[in-house]
Amino acid sequence: xxxxxxxxxxxxxxLVAPETTARVLAAALELGFVPNRAARELASGRSGIVALVxxxxxxxxxxxxxxxxxxxxxxxxxQLTVAVHPLASTDELVAFRRLSAQVxxxxxxxxxxxxxxxxxxxAFKPTVLVDREIDGLTSVVADTATAFxxxxxxxxxxxxxRISYIGGPDGSWQNGQRTLAxxxxxRGRAELTVLGPYPATFAAGVxxxxxxxxxxxxxxxxxxxxxxxxxxxALRAGGVESPAITVSSERMVVDALGFTGVPAxxxxxxxxxxxxxxxxxxxxxxxxxxxxxxxxxxxxxxWAEPVA
Amino acid sequence: xxxxxxxxxxxxxxLVAPETTARVLAAALELGFVPNRAARELASGRSGIVALVxxxxxxxxxxxxxxxxxxxxxxxxxQLTVAVHPLASTDELVAFRRLSAQVxxxxxxxxxxxxxxxxxxxAFKPTVLVDREIDGLTSVVADTATAFxxxxxxxxxxxxxRISYIGGPDGSWQNGQRTLAxxxxxRGRAELTVLGPYPATFAAGVxxxxxxxxxxxxxxxxxxxxxxxxxxxALRAGGVESPAITVSSERMVVDALGFTGVPAxxxxxxxxxxxxxxxxxxxxxxxxxxxxxxxxxxxxxxWAEPVA
DNA sequence: ATCGGTTGTGCAACCGGTTACATTTAGCCT
DNA sequence: AGGCTAAATGTAACCGGTTGCACAACCGAT
Numbered sequence: 001x002x003x004x005x006x007x008x009x010x011x012x013x014x015l016v017a018p019e020t021t022a023r024v025l026a027a028a029l030e031l032g033f034v035p036n037r038a039a040r041e042l043a044s045g046r047s048g049i050v051a052l053v054x055x056x057x058x059x060x061x062x063x064x065x066x067x068x069x070x071x072x073x074x075x076x077x078x079q080l081t082v083a084v085h086p087l088a089s090t091d092e093l094v095a096f097r098r099l100s101a102q103v104x105x106x107x108x109x110x111x112x113x114x115x116x117x118x119x120x121x122x123a124f125k126p127t128v129l130v131d132r133e134i135d136g137l138t139s140v141v142a143d144t145a146t147a148f149x150x151x152x153x154x155x156x157x158x159x160x161x162r163i164s165y166i167g168g169p170d171g172s173w174q175n176g177q178r179t180l181a182x183x184x185x186x187r188g189r190a191e192l193t194v195l196g197p198y199p200a201t202f203a204a205g206v207x208x209x210x211x212x213x214x215x216x217x218x219x220x221x222x223x224x225x226x227x228x229x230x231x232x233x234a235l236r237a238g239g240v241e242s243p244a245i246t247v248s249s250e251r252m253v254v255d256a257l258g259f260t261g262v263p264a265x266x267x268x269x270x271x272x273x274x275x276x277x278x279x280x281x282x283x284x285x286x287x288x289x290x291x292x293x294x295x296x297x298x299x300x301x302x303w304a305e306p307v308a
Numbered sequence: 309x310x311x312x313x314x315x316x317x318x319x320x321x322x323l324v325a326p327e328t329t330a331r332v333l334a335a336a337l338e339l340g341f342v343p344n345r346a347a348r349e350l351a352s353g354r355s356g357i358v359a360l361v362x363x364x365x366x367x368x369x370x371x372x373x374x375x376x377x378x379x380x381x382x383x384x385x386x387q388l389t390v391a392v393h394p395l396a397s398t399d400e401l402v403a404f405r406r407l408s409a410q411v412x413x414x415x416x417x418x419x420x421x422x423x424x425x426x427x428x429x430x431a432f433k434p435t436v437l438v439d440r441e442i443d444g445l446t447s448v449v450a451d452t453a454t455a456f457x458x459x460x461x462x463x464x465x466x467x468x469x470r471i472s473y474i475g476g477p478d479g480s481w482q483n484g485q486r487t488l489a490x491x492x493x494x495r496g497r498a499e500l501t502v503l504g505p506y507p508a509t510f511a512a513g514v515x516x517x518x519x520x521x522x523x524x525x526x527x528x529x530x531x532x533x534x535x536x537x538x539x540x541x542a543l544r545a546g547g548v549e550s551p552a553i554t555v556s557s558e559r560m561v562v563d564a565l566g567f568t569g570v571p572a573x574x575x576x577x578x579x580x581x582x583x584x585x586x587x588x589x590x591x592x593x594x595x596x597x598x599x600x601x602x603x604x605x606x607x608x609x610x611w612a613e614p615v616a
Numbered sequence: 617a618t619c620g621g622t623t624g625t626g627c628a629a630c631c632g633g634t635t636a637c638a639t640t641t642a643g644c645c646t
Numbered sequence: 647a648g649g650c651t652a653a654a655t656g657t658a659a660c661c662g663g664t665t666g667c668a669c670a671a672c673c674g675a676t
Contacts, residue, residue, distance in 0.1 A: 002656050007634060017654060034409040038349035039632035042661045047346065049389075057375040060368055067365040070392060079410065081357075081389040084378055101342040102387065310626050315664060325624060347662035350631045622673075630664085639656070645649090 010035065046285060049079045050277070051103045053096075053121075055086040055110060059200070061269060062109060065130060068273025069107055076281050078104075087113030093120055100124035105284045107276045108132075112171045126283040128276045132173045133294055138283065140276040142267045143296040144174060148221060149181035150301060151263060155219040156190045164215050166208050166231065167196025168223030175223055182221060193217060198227060205230020209238065264302045272297060318343065354593060357387045358585070359411045361404075361429075363394040363418060367508070369577060370417060373438060376581025377415055384589050386412070395421030401428055408432035413592045415584045416440075420479045434591040436584045440481045441602055446591065448584040450575045451604040452482060457489035458609060459529055459571060464498045468527040474516050474539065475504025476531030483531055490529060501525060506535060513538020517546065572610045580605060 001020070009016045009024035016024075027033075041047045052069050054062045066082060073080040083099060085092055087110040100106070105126040110118050115134055121127070122137055129139035148165075155163055165182045168175035179194060186192035193215040198204035205227040212220055212231065222228040275295060283289040309328070317324045317332035324332075335341075349355045360377050362370045374390060381388040391407060393400050395418040408414070413434040418426045423442055429435070430445055437447035456473075463471055473490045476483035487502060494500035501523040506512035513535040520528055520539065530536040583603060591597040 003633075004635080004657075005655055007632095008655090011634080015654080020654080032405075034406055036350070036632055037410050038346045038355065039661090040634075041346035042344070042350050042663085043632080043634040045634095045661080057371050057378075060371070063365050063368070063371055066390070067392065070365070070390065079389050081387050082374070082378065084375065097340075098342055102345050311663075312627075312665080313625055315662095316625090319664080323624080328624080344662055347631090348664075350633085351662080351664040353631080353664095617676105619676080620674100623671085625668105625670080627666105627668080629666090631662105634660085636659090637657085639654105641652105641654075643650105643652080645651100646647105 011040075047102060047104050048077070049081055049103045050105045050107065050280060050284070051081050051083050051099055052273075053083045053085050053087065053106060053108045053110070055084070055088075055112065057082075057084060061267075064269030065109060065273035065276070068270035068275075069277040070273070071270075072274045072277035072281070076277075078281075080277075086110070087117050087121060089114075090117055090120070093117065096121045097124060105280045107273075107280055111173060112169060114171075126280060126289065128280045128283070130272055130276045136292055138279055138292045138294070140272055140279060140295045140297065141174075142272055142299050144265060144267065144299050145177035145181035146296075147265050147299040147301050148178045149185040151221055151265075152182045152185035152190075152192070154263075155221075156186065160190065160217075160219040162191045162193070162215065162217045163219045163221065164193045164195055164212050164217040166198055166205070166212070166220065166222040166227050167194055168227075169199055170197045172223075178223065196223070198223065200224035200226050202226045202230040202233075205232070206234040209234035213238070266300050266302060268297070268299075319348075355410060355412050356385070357389055357411045358413045358415065358588060358592070359389050359391050359407055360581075361391045361393050361395065361414060361416045361418070363392070363396075363420065365390075365392060369575070372577030373417060373581035373584070376578035376583075377585040378581070379578075380582045380585035380589070384585075386589075388585075394418070395425050395429060397422075398425055398428070401425065404429045405432060413588045415581070415588055419481060420477060422479075434588060434597065436588045436591070438580055438584045444600055446587055446600045446602070448580055448587060448603045448605065449482075450580055450607050452573060452575065452607050453485035453489035454604075455573050455607040455609050456486045456529060457493040459573075460490045460493035460498075460500070462571075463527040463529075464494065468498065468525075470499045470501070470523065470525045471527045471529065472501045472503055472520050472523050472525040474506055474513070474520070474528065474530040474535050475502055476535075477507055478505045480531075486531065504531070506531065508532035508534050510534045510538040510541075513540070514542040517542035521546070574608050574610060576605070576607075 001024075005016060005020065006024050009021040010028065013021045037048055050073060052066060054066070056062070066080075070080045081103065085096065087096075087108070103125065105128075106122065106124075107128050107130055108118065108121065109130040110132055118129070118132070118134055119137065122129075127137065129137055129141075131141050133139045133141055152163060152165075163182075163186060165179065167179060175197070183192060183194070195208055195211050195215070198208055200223060205222060207230075208222070208227065209231055212235070220231060222231055275297065279293065279295070309332075313324060313328060314332050317329045318336065321329045345356055358381060360374060362374070364370070374388075378388045389411065393404065395404075395416070411433065413436075414430065414432075415436050415438055416426065416429065417438040418440055421440075426437070426440070426442055427445065430437070435445065437445055437449075439449050441447045441449055460471060460473075471490075471494060473487065475487060483505070491500060491502070503516055503519050503523070506516055508531060513530060515538075516530070516535065517539055520543070528539065530539055583605065587601065587603070
C-alpha cells in the first residue's frame with residue numbers, strides 16, 4: 001500500500017475503500033502512529049491551530065470563554081492557543097500578522113479595541129468576534145443590553161423613579177449598548193442618571209457611591225460585577241440600602257456579601273466561547289464560507305425580591 | 309544568494325558575515341517575510357510551541373500562572389497553548405501523548421494528579437511542574453507551607469491556644485505540605501485540630517464552620533481562599549468572631565467582605581508561571597539540559613491587626 | 617610560494633505528510 | 647463485446663525551511 005492511500009484513509013476516508021481504511025487504522029493503532037502536524041500543515045496549508053485573543057487574563061470574564069472555546073476546539077481536533085492582545089493600537093497589528101501566519105483562524109475578544117484595528121486584524125484569517133459587534137464581521141455576543149434594559153423596566157415597575165446607571169470604560173462596545181438600552185427603557189418613565197465612565201473595578205464602585213447618593217437614586221445598575229460589589233460595599237458601610245445588580249455569574253462573591261436579594265445577570269461565558277468556536281470552525285477550510293453572522297445570546301436575569 | 313544562507317542569517321546569524329545578515333534582514337523586512345513555522349518544525353524537529361497543562365480553568369488560581377508563562381514564552385518567541393487535563397488517571401496519557409508530539413515541552417499544573425501519572429506524562433518531553441513537587445522532576449512551587457506554618461506560630465505568639473486547620477482535598481500535594489507545616493508549628497505549643505478533607509469551595513467553608521465552633525478554636529487557618537470566605541461568612545452570620553486567613557491574592561473579595569483585618573497569603577501566580585517557563589526554556593533544545601531543580605518561591609504574608 | 621586553518625557560502629538531501637494526475641479495476645449500458 | 651464512467655489506488659511533485667558536507671576565499675605562518 002502506498003503512503004498516499006494511508007494518508008487518505010486517515011484524513012479523507014470517503015475516498016478509500018472501507019476495508020482498506022480499516023486496515024490502515026488498525027496498523028496506525030498498533031504502531032502508535034501520531035501524524036506529524038508540521039508535515040501536514042506544510043503540505044496542506046492548514047495548521048490545525050486556532051488562536052483566541054483576549055485583552056487580558058486578569059479579568060475573570062474571559063476565563064470561561066477560553067474554557068468553552070478550548071473544549072469545542074478539542075472536539076474538532078484543533079489546538080487552541082491563547083494570545084493576550086488588547087488590540088488597542090495599530091502597532092499591535094504586526095504581532096497579529098505574525099501570529100496569523102501560524103493559525104487557521106481567530107477568535108477575538110476585543111471589548112475596547114478600535115473598530116478599524118479589529119477589522120484590520122480580522123482580515124488576515126477567518127475571525128469570529130466575541131462580546132463585540134462590528135459591521136460585516138461575524139460575532140457572538142451576550143445580549144446584556146436587553147437584560148440591562150429589562151432590569152431598568154423592572155425597577156420602574158416596582159416604583160423606582162430615580163435610577164442610576166454606572167457606566168463602564170469609554171470605548172467599550174458593551175457599555176455603549178447598555179447605555180442605549182437603559183436610556184431607552186427609562187425614557188419618559190423614570191429619571192435615569194448615567195454616571196462614569198468608570199473602569200470595571202471594585203475601587204470604581206466605591207468611588208461611584210458618592211455620585212449615586214448625590215443623584216438620590218433608589219435603584220442602581222452598574223456596568224460590571226466589580227463595580228457593583230464596590231458600590232454595595234461602600235453604600236453598606238455608609239448605612240445606605242439600595243437595590244443594585246451585578247453582571248456575570250460570580251454568585252459566590254455576591255452571596256458572600258450577604259446580598260442574596262440582589263438581582264444578577266448571568267453571562268454564560270462558557271457557551272459564548274463554545275458558540276464562537278463553532279462559528280469559527282464553520283469558516284475554516286471552507287472554500288465558500290457562510291456569510292457573516294451576528295449572534296446574540298440571550299442573557300438570563302436572576303431576579304429576586306429586593307433587599308428588605 | 310542561496311536560501312541556505314538566508315536561512316542561516318535568520319536563525320543562526322553567528323555563522324554568517326555581518327554584512328550578509330544585514331542584507332537578509334533588510335530584504336526580509338521589505339518583503340514582510342514571516343518564516344513558516346511548519347516548515348521550520350518539519351526540518352528542525354522543533355515546533356516552537358509549549359503546552360501549559362492545567363486541571364481546570366474555573367479556578368482563578370491558574371489564570372495568573374497562564375499569564376506569566378505566556379508573557380515569558382512570547383519574549384522567547386514561542387507560542388503557548390493551554391490544555392486542560394486533570395491528569396488524574398492513566399487514561400489521560402493517550403491524549404497527553406498525542407499532544408506531546410506537537411510541542412517542545414510542558415508546564416504541568418497537576419495539584420492532584422497521581423505521582424506516577426504525572427511522572428509518565430513528563431517523560432515525553434521536557435517538563436516543569438508548577439505548584440507540585442515530585443522527586444526527580446523540575447518544579448516551581450509557591451512555598452505556602454512555610455507561610456502557613458508562620459501564620460500558626462504567629463497566632464500562637466498572640467496567645468491563641470486552640471487553632472484549626474481546615475484541610476483541602478485528599479491527594480492535593482499542597483495540602484499535604486501545609487498540613488505538615490501547621491502541625492509542626494503547633495507541636496507542643498498549641499492544640500491544633502486538622503479538619504477535612506474539604507474541597508476548595510465557598511460551600512465547604514460554610515460547612516466547616518460548625519466543626520470550627522465545635523473545636524472551640526480561636527484561630528483558623530483554611531486551605532483555600534474560598535473556604536476562608538465561606539467560613540467567615542458562616543461565622544459572621546452566626547455572630548461568631550474569629551481570626552482566619554485566606555490564601556491567594558483575591559484582596560478585592562476579602563476587602564469587600566469587610567474583613568480588612570484578616571491576614572492573607574499572597575501567591576504571585578504570575579511569577580510562578582514566569583519562572584516555570586524560564587526553567588522550561590532552559591531545558592528545551594539543550595543537548596545537555598540542566599539537572600532537575602526544585603524551586604520554592606517565597607510567599608509573603610500580609611499580616612494585619614486581628615479583627616477587633 | 618606553499619600550506620594548514622578559518623570563515624563564509626552554495627548545493628542538495630531531507631523532514632513527513634498532501635494532493636494533482638495517471639493508472640488500474642470494476643460495473644454498467646447499448 | 648466494446649466503450650464509457652466511477653471508484654480505488656499508485657506515482658511523484660511539492661510544501662518551505664534546515665543542515666551536513668563540499669568548496670572557495672582569505673588569512674598568517676613557514
